[in-house]
Amino acid sequence: MFLSLREKYSSQFDDKKTNKSQIWRKIWKEMEEAGYNLGDNGVERCRQKFANLQKQYLAHLNHMKKTGSEQREQPLYFDKMHNLLHMKDKINPQNLQESTGASTSGASRNNMLSLNASVTQEISESTGTAEAIRNRFRNTKNSVRPESSNAQLLDLCKRQFEEDKETKKRLIELLEEQNRQRGQMLEILSKLVGR
Known part of the structure; x- marks a missing residue:
């Protein structure tokens, strides 16, 4: 009965100028008249009950949209909630x-x-x-992800590799020059000692 009353007033709920608490009060009164005892805070209980049903409905829809998700049983009153909410911008x-x-x-x-x-x-x-x-x-x-930056990362790695390659090449040249100079020093020292 609760969801039937919510559906009855759905056009008023869609109206942005209408005070929603007044609509929940109407639903509460109709439920009280039908014999449901919701207590003094029945308006808030009605609003909260619908919010909880809506949360379950949205969670189930999101689960269905995910790839690789296992089959899940529909929540209670799912079909009625779908009739109420399937055209909402939130859904x-x-x-x-x-x-x-x-x-x-x-x-x-x-x-x-x-x-x-x-x-x-x-x-x-x-x-x-x-x-x-x-x-x-x-x-x-x-995928809904933005384009990957793998190409940028690859370019960065290539540049770093080339820089490292040039640095190592220069280091080898310096070591060869150092060895050549050592050879010359040894030659000079051997001539001086040999005299």
């Missing part, structure tokens, strides 16, 4: 941003929207079947 965002802060452009935004659409379709059609698991990966991107 199906209209404007996506990369972790670098730049807005996503057409192709990647479409990939994300199609991923959300495929998850929504899975839930409504055949949640839990092997086919649904295979389909959920169909429209995903390989």
